[in-house]
Amino acid sequence: MFKGASETLKIEDLIYQPVALIDPEQSPEVLRFNIREKQLAAMLWPSPDSSWNVVLASEFLKLEDRGKIGDLAVKGFPVPVDTPLAKVIDLIRSFPGQLGVLIDKMGFPLGVIEAGRMLSLLWEQMLHLECSVTTLMDTVNEAITMIDQQNVVVGWNKRAEELYRIPAHTIVGQEINRFFSSLVVTHVISKDVMKKKGVRNDYHQPIPGTHVLINASPIVYQDQVLGSVCSERDITETVSLHNELSKASSEVRQLKNEITKIHRPNDAFQKIVGHSKKLRDSISLAQRVANTNVAVLIRGESGTGKELFAEAIHNESSRRNKPFVVINCGAIPAALFESELFGYQSGAFTGADRKGRPGKFEIAHQGTIFLDEIGEMPLDLQVKLLRVLQNKRFYKVGGSDPIDVDVRVIAATHRDLEQMINDGLFREDLYYRINVVSLEIPPLRQRKEDIPELIYLFIREFCLQQNRDMVQIAPEVMTTLLNYPWPGNIRELRNVVERMVILAEDKMILQDHLPSSMKLKRFTAGEIASTESTLTDITDRTEKEIILQALEEAGGDKSKAAKRLGIPRSTLYYKMKKLDIKQ
Known part of the structure; x- marks a missing residue:
């Protein structure tokens, strides 16, 4: 908050004091004596119309002995002592040529307000304010x-x-x-x-x-x-330093990972890149439950790395040397569900392998089975899956002998299973069977601090893959990538980086190398302008659209159009000529 003249100045600063009530019939000599003795600034006496007659002492002292004080009287309008300064200024403007008389609550005069004095003080305040603003701006x-x-x-x-x-x-x-x-x-x-x-x-x-x-x-x-x-x-230096720091952090992490592979070959979570608090919390929980047999439900949007977490949990557990089997629950046709999960006996159905075939559960025995996208599984198949998870036993298609199985279950979904239960689309008993521990994987937009590290990791990966020198990334591209919401998460980021590395020329990734859907956009005049053009092109095109719209709304009247645009008419003519607008 800034304290300006409206709060600094008080009415007391604007008035002439002291003042005195006088009898206008008193002799000039007596009045002069009172002025000098009491150091009066003004003399007043009431007027029949509730106004005041006011004489400034400085004006009276100019009178010759024969002059009358009444000849110098100026009309004065009453100003209550509690009147705000802004209101006092309005009153002075409303009574030109008159003086203001500040009166107390009893109607007794306290001082005289004169426009010239007020103007002088306000001008002085304005100069002080101008000096303060200039000093502030340069500080x-x-x-x-x-x-x-x-x-x-x-x-x-x-x-x-x-x-x-x-x-x-x-x-x-x-x-x-x-x-x-x-x-x-x-x-x-x-x-x-x-x-x-x-x-x-x-x-x-x-x-x-x-x-x-x-x-x-x-x-x-x-x-x-x-x-x-x-x-x-x-923030030029900050952007450059952040760019270099992110690159250096990625390289340090890469070296650290390579060293870790030598000294800690069983560090299962090293493939999960990032140092954001949300991600580290998820990793910490996964590490705590890894070496147990509890069922884990991994929740997160598509592309966040749910399968990577599931595999890391398996590799960190005592089952690490046993199979890790992935089942995409939404991709198995209902007709093949039982044979895919439980296998089949020889001759179980037409076209079956003569030797039969083991199912996913049998292959995963003593290991981990990962039920990916379990929310996509139809209800009738959920019943069959639940029975196996409860009994830890199943029958092959066409078989009569039960097969006992020991598997650790990890499931994953991007769906709201609780709402699906309410809607009758997911079995509540299956939900409790798979959801002993719930593990949330944060989307990339909630862990933006990890984006630079991931970018440089992918740049290094694809540069090595394409057998080319390391490329740099322009700061404005990094800003665009940081501000993008990443609906496809890490999977989308990886694909975007691969594209940019392939398209990059002169060892530099520029805005032109971004997918068109990600390029910086601005909303102007109801349209979206893309940076596929230069900034000057975009500006000229946008100004032209705005001017044409203003001219149309003004019916071709350039004066009205200039007024709508808030610019002088000469500026409108200049821009119309520059932008080749003919009207």
Whole structure:
């Protein structure tokens, strides 16, 4: 909060004091004596119409002996002592040529308010405020820009001069978009902020090689937007350091993993990459239950690595030297379910192998069976699976001899099993059988700090696979990857990195190498602009759309269109010529 003139100035600062009630018929000599003796600033006497007659002492002392004080009287309107300063200013504007008389609750005069004195004090306060704002702007580390309603620069601090190498005397008083064709500056700040929408931590690259975070707010007075102020924090060094640090961290982790493979061959969880708290919590729980026989239900979105966790749990357990068998429950046709899971005897059905065939459960004996996507299994098959899990015994198709089986069950799903139970789509007894320990795998968007490490790990993997030198990743690409929601999680990230490594030229991954669905997008004039074009192309295209829309709404009237756009008519003509808009 800033304490300005409206809070600093008090009515007492604006009035002439002391004042005294007088009889206007008193002789000039007596009045002069009272003025000098009491150091009076003004003299008053009431008027029949409830106003006051006021004479400033300085004016009275100019009178000759024969003059009358009544000739100098100026009308005075009453101002209660508790009147706010803003209201006092309104009253002075409402009674031109009159003086204000500050009165107490009993109606007794306390002082005289004169417009000239008030103007002088307010001007002094404005100069003090201007000096404070200038000092503040040049003290902060951020680049500060202030623009008015017409996008004309009215404030440009020293940090902005250093960041953009534009002297203040060159840019102040000029339209900002003559210096920057940035979509963020010319559209977000000039349009969104003018609509009282703030901008917070908006990443932007205003000039090549420079990265900033923008905060911008409208300057609002009594519901009227007077302009906006923009603060830009230079994060170029931070982005570069983060890029290098992430790369170095990935390389260190890779070396650590290679060393670990030599010294700790049984570290089953080393393939799970990441140091975020949510991921480490999941790994910690998995490690605690690994060397037990309890059933584990792994929950998480597609592509989060549920099978990787299941295999790690198996490899960390005492069953590590026995089979790890994966069953995709949603991919087995109902007709083949029993033969796939339990196997079949010789001649069990037409086309059956003469020697018969073991099922998944028989193969997994003394090992681990991983029931992937168990939420996709139809109800009638859930009954058959439950019976095997309960009895630990099954019959082959076409067989009459029971087969006992010892397996550790790990299941996985991306579905809401509890809701499926309520909807009658999943058996509650099977749910409790597989859900002794529930293990949540966080989606990639909730562990963004792991993304750089995964990216460099995949870059190294695919560079080795493609037999090419290590490629670098541009900071703006890393920013896009960090901000992307990753609906396909790690599987999607791995595919994207593989694509970028293949397409990268000159050992550098750029925005052009991203899939079109991931490229940075902006919403402007109801359309989405993609960075498949250059930023200048996007800006010109966007400005052209906005101007054409304004001209259409104004029926072709350029004056009305300029007013709608909040720019001078001359600027509209200039932009129409530049953008080849013929109207």
